[in-house]
Each structure stands twice: as C-alpha cells, then as structure tokens.
Amino acid sequence: MAASSQTGMSITLEFSGGAELLFGKVKKHHISLDESTTAWTIKKLLIWVKDNLLKERPELFLQGETVRPGILVLVNDADWELLGELEYEIKENDNIVFISTLHGG
Amino acid sequence: MDAHTSSTCDMDELVELRRNLEEKSLEVDRLRQKLKLYEEHDKRHKAMLDCELINDNNLHTIPHLSVISKLENSSIARHSRQLILPEIGVKGQISIANTSVLIVGAGGLGCPSAIYLAAAGIGRLGIVDYDEVELSNLHRQVLHTEDRIGIEKSASVTTAIKGLNSSVVCIPYHMSLNSSNAIQVIQQYDIVLDCTDNVATRYLLNDACVLTGKPLVSGSALRFEGQVTVYNTQDGPCYRCLFPIPPPPETVTNCSDGGVLGVVPGIIGCIQALETLKIASGIGASYCQKLLVFDGIDGTFRTIKLRSKKKNCVVCSENPTITQLIDYEQFCGSKATDKSKTVKLLSNENRISVENYANIVKEKHYHVLVDVRTPCEMDICQLPNTINIPITEVGKNNDNMHKLKTAIDKLTDQVQTVPVYVVCRLGNDSQSAVQILQEMLSDLPVTIKDIRGGLVQWAKKIDPEFPQY
Numbered sequence: 041m042a043a044s045s046q047t048g049m050s051i052t053l054e055f056s057g058g059a060e061l062l063f064g065k066v067k068k069h070h071i072s073l074d075e076s077t078t079a080w081t082i083k084k085l086l087i088w089v090k091d092n093l094l095k096e097r098p099e100l101f102l103q104g105e106t107v108r109p110g111i112l113v114l115v116n117d118a119d120w121e122l123l124g125e126l127e128y129e130i131k132e133n134d135n136i137v138f139i140s141t142l143h144g145g
Numbered sequence: 146m147d148a149h150t151s152s153t154c155d156m157d158e159l160v161e162l163r164r165n166l167e168e169k170s171l172e173v174d175r176l177r178q179k180l181k182l183y184e185e186h187d188k189r190h191k192a193m194l195d196c197e198l199i200n201d202n203n204l205h206t207i208p209h210l211s212v213i214s215k216l217e218n219s220s221i222a223r224h225s226r227q228l229i230l231p232e233i234g235v236k237g238q239i240s241i242a243n244t245s246v247l248i249v250g251a252g253g254l255g256c257p258s259a260i261y262l263a264a265a266g267i268g269r270l271g272i273v274d275y276d277e278v279e280l281s282n283l284h285r286q287v288l289h290t291e292d293r294i295g296i297e298k299s300a301s302v303t304t305a306i307k308g309l310n311s312s313v314v315c316i317p318y319h320m321s322l323n324s325s326n327a328i329q330v331i332q333q334y335d336i337v338l339d340c341t342d343n344v345a346t347r348y349l350l351n352d353a354c355v356l357t358g359k360p361l362v363s364g365s366a367l368r369f370e371g372q373v374t375v376y377n378t379q380d381g382p383c384y385r386c387l388f389p390i391p392p393p394p395e396t397v398t399n400c401s402d403g404g405v406l407g408v409v410p411g412i413i414g415c416i417q418a419l420e421t422l423k424i425a426s427g428i429g430a431s432y433c434q435k436l437l438v439f440d441g442i443d444g445t446f447r448t449i450k451l452r453s454k455k456k457n458c459v460v461c462s463e464n465p466t467i468t469q470l471i472d473y474e475q476f477c478g479s480k481a482t483d484k485s486k487t488v489k490l491l492s493n494e495n496r497i498s499v500e501n502y503a504n505i506v507k508e509k510h511y512h513v514l515v516d517v518r519t520p521c522e523m524d525i526c527q528l529p530n531t532i533n534i535p536i537t538e539v540g541k542n543n544d545n546m547h548k549l550k551t552a553i554d555k556l557t558d559q560v561q562t563v564p565v566y567v568v569c570r571l572g573n574d575s576q577s578a579v580q581i582l583q584e585m586l587s588d589l590p591v592t593i594k595d596i597r598g599g600l601v602q603w604a605k606k607i608d609p610e611f612p613q614y
C-alpha cells in the first residue's frame with residue numbers, strides 16, 4: 041500500500057449536497073490513483089469512482105460518461121467548466137468536489 | 146331446533162348492530178371535532194386578514210411605491226445604526242427605501258429574508274406563496290405562528306412584517322407563479338428572491354428574471370446544508386448557464402422527505418437578504434458568478450468560482466432560443482410544489498387498505514409486517530411487531546432480510562401461505578419493496594402486499610392518536 045501511494049497520485053474527493061449519501065455517507069475521501077500510461081482525466085476518474093467508491097444507485101450520480109445533470113464539479117474550488125470539464129488532467133494534491141445542487145426551501 | 150337457529154341469528158344481528166352503532170357514533174364524534182376545528186379556524190381567519198390578498202384575478206391592483214428623495218426623521222431614527230455605515234449612508238438608505246423586492250416562497254428561506262429586508266427599510270415587499278401554514282412548518286418558517294395555522298402563508302408573513310415595520314408596503318400574493326402570470330408579477334419589482342422549494346419554479350424564475358432583466362437572489366437548503374448564488378446580474382451567469390438540463394426528478398429530494406434543520410434555511414435566507422440589500426444600496430452582490438456552499442455539520446462556508454455567462458445559453462445569450470416562458474413542469478418532469486407525490490406501482494390485488502390491515506390485526510390473523518422506513522423514522526413511531534428493513538436494504542443480503550425469512554419460516558407451520566404486509570410513511574417505498582421482495586422470495590410460500598397510503602392513512606383512518614410527521 042505504502043509503495044503504491046508513493047508511486048501513485050494522491051488527491052482528495054469530496055461529495056456534498058446529498059451526493060455523499062451514495063458514497064456511504066462519507067463526505068471526504070483521500071485516494072491514491074495508480075500510475076498510468078495515459079493521463080488521469082476527470083473522465084477516467086469518474087469510471088474509477090464508479091468502480092471503487094460508489095456504493096449504490098450509480099444512476100443518481102452518473103449519466104453516460106459524465107455526472108448527471110444537477111451535479112456541479114469543482115477542481116480546487118473552481119467550476120470545472122473553466123478547466124475543460126471531462127478532459128481536465130488531474131494533478132497531485134488536487135481537490136475535486138462534487139456538489140449536488142439543493143432545491144429545498 | 147328452529148327456535149335455536151333463529152335465536153343465534155338474532156344474537157349475531159344484535160352484535161353486528163351494536164358494533165355498527167359504536168362505529169357510527171365514533172364517526173359522529175370525529176365529524177363534530179372536525180367541524181369545531183374548521184369553525185375556529187374560520188373565525189381566526191376573518192379576524193386576521195385585514196390585508197387584501199392578490200391572486201390571478203386582481204394582479205393589476207397592487208399598490209405603487211412612492212419614490213422618496215429624502216429620509217423622514219422617523220426613518221433616520223429607526224435606521225440610525227445602519228445609516229452611519231459609510232457603505233450605506235443616507236444615499237444607500239434612500240435607495241433601499243425606493244426598492245421593490247419580490248420574495249417567491251414564504252417558507253424557511255422566505256421568512257428570514259422577508260423580515261430582515263423589512264427591518265432594513267425596504268420600500269415594497271411582495272410575498273408569493275400558494276400554501277397555508279401547517280404545524281410542521283413552524284420549526285423553520287419562523288414568521289408564522291401557532292394561531293396562524295391554516296392561514297395563507299403570504300398573509301401570515303404580511304402580518305409579521307406589519308408588526309415590525311409598518312412603513313413597508315407589503316403585498317401578499319396567494320397564488321403560484323406560472324408561465325402565464327410570472328412576467329406580469331415580476332415586472333413590478335427590482336429584485337427577485339428565489340426562496341422556493343422545487344426545480345420547476347427555479348427554472349421559471351430564472352427565465353422570467355432574464356426576460357425582464359431582474360437580478361435573482363437564489364437560495365436553497367436541505368438537511369444541514371445550504372447554497373446561495375446571485376444570478377443574472379453584473380454580467381454573471383443565469384441558472385441555465387450552470388444547469389442547462391434539469392436534474393432527473395428521482396434525484397431531487399424535498400424537505401419533507403430529506404428533512405431540514407430549521408436554522409439552516411434561516412442562515413441561507415439571511416444571506417439572501419444581505420445580498421439583496423447590497424444590490425439595493427448600490428454596493429453590489431458578492432455571490433454573482435459564485436456559489437456559497439454552507440455545511441452546518443462541518444461548520445464550513447465555502448465559496449466557489451463559477452463559470453461566466455455561457456455564449457450559447459438558451460435564454461441569456463445574445464441569440465436566445467427561449468424568448469418567452471415555457472411549460473416548466475413539463476420541462477422538468479416534476480410539479481411546481483414540494484408536496485410528496487403518491488405513485489402507483491402495484492395493481493390492486495397486491496395492495497390492501499389500512500382498514501383491511503386493521504381487521505387482520507384485530508382478528509389476530511397470522512402475518513408478518515415489514516416497515517421499510519429509516520431507523521430514524523422508526524424511532525418516531527411504528528406499528529407493533531414490525532420487522533424494519535430500510536428501503537435501501539430491501540433485497541440485499543443482511544441481518545434484516547434474514548429476520549424476515551426466519552419470521553416467515555416460523556409461520557409456515559401455522560398457515561399454508563404466509564401473508565407479508567409492507568408499510569412505509571406514504572405508501573410509495575412500500576410498493577417498490579413489494580416488487581423486490583416478490584421476486585426475491587418467490588420460492589417461499591408467501592403473498593406479499595403493501596398497505597395502501599402507509600402510516601399517514603393509518604393515522605387518518607384507523608388511529609387518530611398515531612403520530613404524523
């Protein structure tokens with residue numbers, strides 16, 4: 041484990057606005073992505089998340105290869121739209137947040 | 146022999162008659178109680194309402210706001226603590242007094258924002274809500290009061306505002322906004338607050354504000370979390386720039402299903418009021434092109450930089466394809482309310498009524514009862530002898546499912562087929578659970594049905610003492 045986290049890339053994932061309920065109610069996940077020949081884009085990360093973190097009902101989080109409508113994705117507190125969305129290349133220590141928008145009042 | 150038979154018959158009839166009479170007299174008591182409640186409500190209602198409610202028929206009659214150019218002495222005294230703030234000053238205060246604000250939704254967000262805007266001396270305040278005050282509102286919708294239960298929410302907020310600052314022109318709209326009236330209502334105001342509780346109205350307000358050029362101060366809250374963004378101002382994005390496609394209805398949770406701690410919308414509504422006052426006084430909004438995310442459990446406020454206006458936004462770009470309001474319930478696939486809806490997944494032979502279930506209990510028929518609500522809800526109330534399997538656990542391999550199978554096993558000695566009844570709060574989850582269980586337990590001698598209308602119907606029809614939430 042120690043070795044893989046040294047060669048891999050450490051990032052933080054956060055889920056809020058109710059999205060955490062699909063991840064065992066855990067809001068913050070420190071994860072390590074294995075070294076890979078192709079770059080870790082968010083597109084690739086979403087597949088990893090689905091296979092490794094998502095606990096239930098994937099359709100409430102994903103739609104096709106991207107997040108479902110109503111979920112905002114932020115990289116280091118900035119809207120992913122400013123960074124290339126699915127194609128953004130993840131860097132060491134990135135903080136990626138998935139926020140489900142709320143509608144209650 | 147004949148005499149004997151006829152006398153048994155008479156006995157049966159007598160018992161039946163007695164039971165019938167008893168049931169009917171209980172019914173009469175219930176009706177009397179209900180009537181008394183309605184009469185009291187009606188009396189209070191008449192005493193309360195000295196303001197004219199606006200609806201679709203008298204939309205054009207709303208009072209205008211007379212523009213002021215200097216502050217009265219009473220206003221100077223009242224607002225002195227904010228007047229001496231250089232960012233506000235006399236100029237800012239006059240601007241605030243000349244501003245008309247429309248608050249859509251007189252609930253958990255609308256109440257705090259309305260009262261702080263009124264306190265700050267906003268000129269005119271429109272309050273839109275189609276609903277009446279209920280007991281379950283009071284933990285978060287703090288302008289309503291126990292003696293205003295049953296009153297229109299818009300009227301209730303107006304009453305509260307008049308009590309705090311009688312110089313505010315307050316206009317209660319007892320109606321829901323839709324694509325045929327929203328523009329006409331919004332046009333009369335300078336700033337709009339989205340304090341609503343559903344997706345369809347959020348898109349409606351966005352488009353109406355884009356089309357009329359009004360800033361939209363949007364807030365939302367659920368559980369322990371809240372969010373704020375100001376749309377359509379200072380060249381920032383609109384709601385559709387961020388969310389071009391509405392969320393699938395099954396991913397949207399309302400306050401009655403998800404729960405909310407009252408102070409959380411309180412905090413968010415106050416921030417909406419603050420942003421509104423900054424726009425009104427000329428300071429400008431902070432959460433334009435930004436999203437505030439408040440997490441009350443972690444105690445964190447996080448500000449996120451959002452995308453700018455989308456060049457191809459269907460409503461706010463230079464070449465919009467939406468130039469008038471559309472059908473938002475259709476667009477979102479959901480109703481413009483946050484009322485829990487009832488679904489029908491099962492055919493009638495797979496369901497029983499609460500009356501029938503009450504009879505099964507009374508006559509002590511062998512059966513197994515499964516409640517699929519969360520453990521937290523089980524703590525509030527439950528029927529006797531229930532096996533709890535939360536809906537997310539139904540059909541999975543776990544202790545609860547094991548308990549159910551054991552309970553069924555035990556009864557197979559007593560009856561040929563074991564009736565299993567599934568209950569929840571409203572009778573929606575219980576139906577999905579029946580579908581899963583029927584498939585999963587198909588090799589067992591069981592009949593699985595859901596109790597139609599759930600514990601809400603149980604409380605309504607069988608046991609008025611049973612808690613409702």
Ligand SMILES: [Zn+2]
Pocket residue numbers: 382383384385386387454455458459460461462
């Ligand atoms: Zn837009």
